[in-house]
Amino acid sequence: MPTIARELADLAALIADPGRALILSRLMDGRAQTAGELALVAGVTPQTASWHLGRLVQHALLKVERRGPRRLYRLATPLVAxxxxxxxxxxxxxxxxxxxxxxxxxxxxxxxxxxxxxxxxxxxxxxxxxxxxxxxxxxxxxxxxxxxxxxxxxxxxxxxxxxxxxxxxxxxxxxxxxxxxxxxxxxxxxxxxxxxxxxxxxxxxxxxxxxxxxxxxxxxxxxxxxxxx
Amino acid sequence: MPTIARELADLAALIADPGRALILSRLMDGRAQTAGELALVAGVTPQTASWHLGRLVQHALLKVERRGPRRLYRLATPLVAxxxxxxxxxxxxxxxxxxxxxxxxxxxxxxxxxxxxxxxxxxxxxxxxxxxxxxxxxxxxxxxxxxxxxxxxxxxxxxxxxxxxxxxxxxxxxxxxxxxxxxxxxxxxxxxxxxxxxxxxxxxxxxxxxxxxxxxxxxxxxxxxxxxx
DNA sequence: GCAACGTTTCGATCACGATCGAAATGTTCA
DNA sequence: TGAACATTTCGATCGTGATCGAAACGTTGC
Structure with a gap:
């Protein structure tokens, strides 16, 4: 019984946080941004942003790419946008x-x-x-x-x-x-x-x-x- | 500054509750259901379901129609589905x-x-x-x-x-x-x-x-x- | 008007997740 | 190798929202 509705709720919960919504909204142009930049966008500290970004990647809304010491985040697919x-x-x-x-x-x-x-x-x-x-x-x-x-x-x-x-x-x-x-x-x-x-x-x-x-x-x-x- | 991302987060928060997700999922066939029925679907008491339904109507995801002493809820528009x-x-x-x-x-x-x-x-x-x-x-x-x-x-x-x-x-x-x-x-x-x-x-x-x-x-x-x- | 029923409102409790300080990790460059 | 920097992990705190019992509301039918 716990099934598609549960998945729907989980996905929605992921978008429901104001900080994460700001991050997602910021990334909707398809470009990639660093974790630090996204922390500023979300209006939270880098630690908190990292926690959010981790969740978004884990649930496949975002993908991450290491570029030197920094990490670039972008939307996982056009479908997400x-x-x-x-x-x-x-x-x-x-x-x-x-x-x-x-x-x-x-x-x-x-x-x-x-x-x-x-x-x-x-x-x-x-x-x-x-x-x-x-x-x-x-x-x-x-x-x-x-x-x-x-x-x-x-x-x-x-x-x-x-x-x-x-x-x-x-x-x-x-x-x-x-x-x-x-x-x-x-x-x-x-x-x-x-x-x-x-x-x-x-x-x-x-x-x-x-x-x-x-x-x-x-x-x-x-x-x-x-x-x- | 409080803008589209905020609206997005609010909408998502509305869908993010497991009970509400079950209710929405249940209504996705376009038919209407009574509050009591939806409480069963969501697995919560009628009071709790009423609280959820109220929020969904308030945010225009659902519309309600009084039929005698009972109330019928359905998705507000096909776009929602x-x-x-x-x-x-x-x-x-x-x-x-x-x-x-x-x-x-x-x-x-x-x-x-x-x-x-x-x-x-x-x-x-x-x-x-x-x-x-x-x-x-x-x-x-x-x-x-x-x-x-x-x-x-x-x-x-x-x-x-x-x-x-x-x-x-x-x-x-x-x-x-x-x-x-x-x-x-x-x-x-x-x-x-x-x-x-x-x-x-x-x-x-x-x-x-x-x-x-x-x-x-x-x-x-x-x-x-x-x-x- | 009164009883029965579905539904909502109110009030108090409780749990989960967002938050940040502190510290660790990892990468680059000199 | 060590210093500088971006980022993550850990741990503790705190606030918001979901929940249900109790009670009120509103409609229907007798």
Whole structure:
């Protein structure tokens, strides 16, 4: 009798600690961080952070990699990021009463990475713009790049033709917890984010997963993609 | 500063209690249950269950409906079920070491409902069989019914043509936590499950969300769908 | 209105896990 | 080899939340 529900509870307990949630949230951009850095993020001493990190690794939410005297922690799999993102969506869809009008970090809400693609106002606006030009079909649960869309993104040097070489799905929606609407994920979403970083349209902020839109970026998103932000 | 990570932690804390996890798990078939019944499921006294149920409703994971002197609880939205299912997948994908060879309820593993569609060996086998006949394309993240598939399911009286009338997506994969492979969800999955109930191929077990495959059902799944179970 | 029943509220107890100081471990570099 | 640094282990403390008994509440049916 004690079975899947128990596993569910154990997993949830792992995420339920505020410090660990901060750590997981911090790692959701897919990059690795040192134990010390994560202690700062969680707002606890290194000993305590170590205890938390140990539990997260033990339960396979994180994986660790030794780099010299320091240890780098990152999410174990993309699936973990995906589930956490989903949980955030549910969390934000909570009780309208007890929720003071969404006092969520303005920077995060504006633009952030969601594992390897773009989210927030920018992410959703990009998806909207692509949809408006019939480059993309995207609803809450499925997504598809049109031929014109593949060609359009191809003009930026992105090869997004369907291919058996790639295990990853080309195009899928990812429900944005701050905008409550889907943005673009999958190989296409990741490629688009990478392009934006390479062309310096966006820059990672030193900490957190929010990103800064450069002036050139704002211009590019508007003129090249027709984004309204 | 108190933000999305905090919301995530709060949501997780809600699921982290073994009793509440049992309650949520029990409600994942989408049906409603009385407070008393759920107290039995959780293995706690009615007072304690009431306290748990109150928290779950307050945080909008459950909704409650008064039916005479008793109160019926059910999941607030399909999204909640979807996220819980996702969490179960991550939970089961945990540490191979500490995990005694998946001692999960045999009945659940065999066949169960996943909110409104079929999961477990039966669910995955059905998806496999449909795929084998080129009725269905389904990977971990996207799914599509072929024309032949639409026609095939149409021969059972299921109208699964794409339609703007329906808000729900026709066909999507749902990662099966016991089989670790996708089964069929969305409108098509729900319709198929409903068909199976109507024709008495499967029956709900009095408690829990596992279902019993009738002799006629086993025969039908094999001969009509080419399912190998 | 009263009795029966399901459910919730209140109050007190108890256990588990988060926390940090102190100290040990392990790695790099000189 | 030894010093410097990041990280982990150990041990003790402390706070929060789950629990249940007792009692109140609210609905139904007579």
């Amino acid at each position: 995906q589930i956490l993102e989903g949980m955030m969506t549910v969390a934000v869809t909570g009780p309208p009463s007890s929720r003071p009008p969404a006092r969520i970090d303005a920077a995060m809400r504006r633009a952030r990475t969601c594992y390897d693609h773009l989210a927030g106002e920018l992410g959703v606006a990009l998806a909207d713009a692509l949809r408006e030009r019939d480059y993309l079909v995207l609803d809450q649960e499925v997504g598809e790049l049109t031929e014109a869309g593949t060609a359009f993104l191809g003009s930026f040097g992105l090869d997004l033709h369907p291919s058996a070489r790639h295990r990853r799905v080309l195009c899928r929606p990812c429900l944005d917890w701050s905008e409550r609407r889907p943005h673009l994920a999958g190989r296409a979403g990741a490629a688009l984010a990478e392009l934006a970083f390479q062309r310096d349209w966006i820059r990672r902020r030193p900490q957190g997963r929010s990103v800064e839109i450069t002036d050139a970026g704002l211009d590019a998103f508007r003129s090249l993609f027709g984004v309204r932000i | 979807q996220i819980l299912e996702g969490m179960m997948t991550v939970a089961v994908t945990g540490p191979p070491s500490s995990r005694p060879p998946a001692r999960i309820d045999a009945a659940m593993r065999r066949a169960r409902t996943c909110y409104d569609h079929l999961a477990g060996e039966l669910g995955v086998a059905l998806a496999d069989a449909l795929r084998e006949r080129d009725y269905l394309v389904l990977d971990q993240e996207v799914g599509e019914l072929t024309e032949a598939g639409t026609a095939f399911l149409g021969s059972f009286g299921l109208d699964l043509h794409p339609s703007a009338r329906h808000r729900r997506v026709l066909c999507r994969p749902c990662l099966d936590w016991s089989e670790r492979r996708p089964h069929l969800a969305g409108r098509a999955g729900a319709a198929l499950a409903e068909l199976a109930f109507q024709r008495d191929w499967i029956r709900r077990r009095p408690q829990g969300r596992s279902v019993e495959i009738t002799d006629a059902g086993l025969d039908a799944f094999r001969s009509l769908f080419g399912v190998r179970i």
